[in-house]
Amino acid sequence: MKSLAQALRKNMTDAEKWVWARLRNRELCGWKFRRQHPIGPFIVDFVCIEKKLIIELDGGQHAENLESDAKRSEYLREKGYQMLRFWNNDVLKEGEVVLEAILSSLKENAPSP
Secondary structure: OHHHHHHHHHOOOHHHHHHHHHHHHHOOOOOOOEEEEEEOOEEEEEEEOOOOEEEEEEOHHHHOOHHHHHHHHHHHHHOOOEEEEEEHHHHHHOHHHHHHHHHHHHHOOOOOO
16 A cells, blocks of 8 residues: 555646645645545545545546545545545646635634644
């Protein structure tokens, strides 16, 4: 699992690279994120552990995997995680809106980091 996560980190999509540049090193209002992080049997795109918030960026392949994505989402929710999903296209076209949605979710009922 660890080697798969490392491979995914090396082969990020353009949308993942764009988001990671804005999340890494506590760039988003001090919140700590990890990328391509294993949680149970799954690897999530980005996660803020302290807030239990997962950010998933989906490309066209996810339209074909709706059932497996639903099972994955259910497992992660059962573990206490909240998940935000964005299409790669939306990230590349309206990235600031995506960041605002992430920040809004982080601020909901959250103490300062």
